[in-house]
Amino acid sequence: MISRFTNSETLRRTQLAHALFPLFLLLCIPATVVAAPGGAKLSGKVTLNGALAKPKALDLSKEPACTQMHVNNPLVSESLIVGPGNAVRNVVVYISAGAPYPGPVPSAPVLFDQHGCQYTTHVLAFRAGQEVKISNSDPFAHNIHPLARVNREWNKLQPAGTPPFAYSYENEEFIAVKCNIHPWMQGYFAVLRTPYFAVTGDDGSFSLGDLPPGRYTITAWHETLGTRSQEIEINSSGEPQTLNFTFTVKP
Numbered sequence: 001m002i003s004r005f006t007n008s009e010t011l012r013r014t015q016l017a018h019a020l021f022p023l024f025l026l027l028c029i030p031a032t033v034v035a036a037p038g039g040a041k042l043s044g045k046v047t048l049n050g051a052l053a054k055p056k057a058l059d060l061s062k063e064p065a066c067t068q069m070h071v072n073n074p075l076v077s078e079s080l081i082v083g084p085g086n087a088v089r090n091v092v093v094y095i096s097a098g099a100p101y102p103g104p105v106p107s108a109p110v111l112f113d114q115h116g117c118q119y120t121t122h123v124l125a126f127r128a129g130q131e132v133k134i135s136n137s138d139p140f141a142h143n144i145h146p147l148a149r150v151n152r153e154w155n156k157l158q159p160a161g162t163p164p165f166a167y168s169y170e171n172e173e174f175i176a177v178k179c180n181i182h183p184w185m186q187g188y189f190a191v192l193r194t195p196y197f198a199v200t201g202d203d204g205s206f207s208l209g210d211l212p213p214g215r216y217t218i219t220a221w222h223e224t225l226g227t228r229s230q231e232i233e234i235n236s237s238g239e240p241q242t243l244n245f246t247f248t249v250k251p
């Protein structure tokens, strides 16, 4: 085989390749979120000030099969769920500023299922660029319609037995999700850049895992209560730190 390069050109290219090899190796190291030494675990709880009216049962009459499914367990609105000790469920708590390197987006999708005439996960948080896999487990059609404003808006009809489909959002956004067939179906996608987030469960608690030392803004978002943000300094003591959020019922 005849080289197209002269000997000196070949030598120069070989030297360049050797010089760049360590850089190439560096770029090949998988980027993972590794807690820096001296970091600390951050956790807390979200509670509500004030009394709430009992949630009303939803009107499912538009789909007789749904009415039938929920004769003994009526569906109620999930727009504000408060548990024992005034703990608030479905609050997204995340680092909104000061976050370390965002880290790689997980290759595994998050799942969002339509089942029993509702979204099985009311608030689903995932990463910008990560796939959300949407399925219909009901014996009738749904038409999912995430009302994105920053990202692209779309809707999709999924008749019974349709295979799941996946979609990923490019930009950070809290997106209301509705069904174009069943007006009571409501949910949210929380699309976040940071890998440091959590959604509160029944006890209102959250954990953001180990954070490297630094100054952060932590934001708590709720679909009807709004947002609250707090600054926190994670020092290098390694002592777990607590940050609580309190929302007040809007008059």
Ligand SMILES: [Cu+2]
Pocket (backbone or CB within 6 Å): 141, 142, 143, 179, 180, 181, 182, 185
């Ligand atoms: Cu539906």
